[in-house]
Amino acid sequence: MRIKKSDLVLVTKGKDRGKQGTVQQTIASKRRVVVEGVGMVKRHMRAQGMRAAEIIEKEMSVSVDNVMLICTHCQAATKVGVKTLGDGSRARVCKKCQEVIE
Ligand SMILES: [Zn+2]
Secondary structure, X not given: OOOOOOOEEEEOOOOOOOOXXXXXXXXXXXXXXXXXXXOXXXXXXXXXXXXXXXXXXXXXXXXXXXXXXXXXXXXXXXXXXXXXXXXXXXXXXEOOXXXXXX
């Protein structure tokens, strides 16, 4: 996956289209990511022992195909390329400004 934890992403599909948020978690095996404030669902927690019943809001994962990385250099939602650096390591690059994304 070309999206990593703590990346800033733009949601391009679904009911949260247009929202931006930070990636909290990636699930590579399912090609899904959890983005802060995106795909919020309410969970009704039943009272249990001393704990009162409550409603908590939680992010659901979204498909990585439905988000785009926001480039830290040109601030645009972009496709991510991969290039091999001089020392043989691979880096992600913005396809718009060609800058390496950390
Ligand atoms: Zn860029």
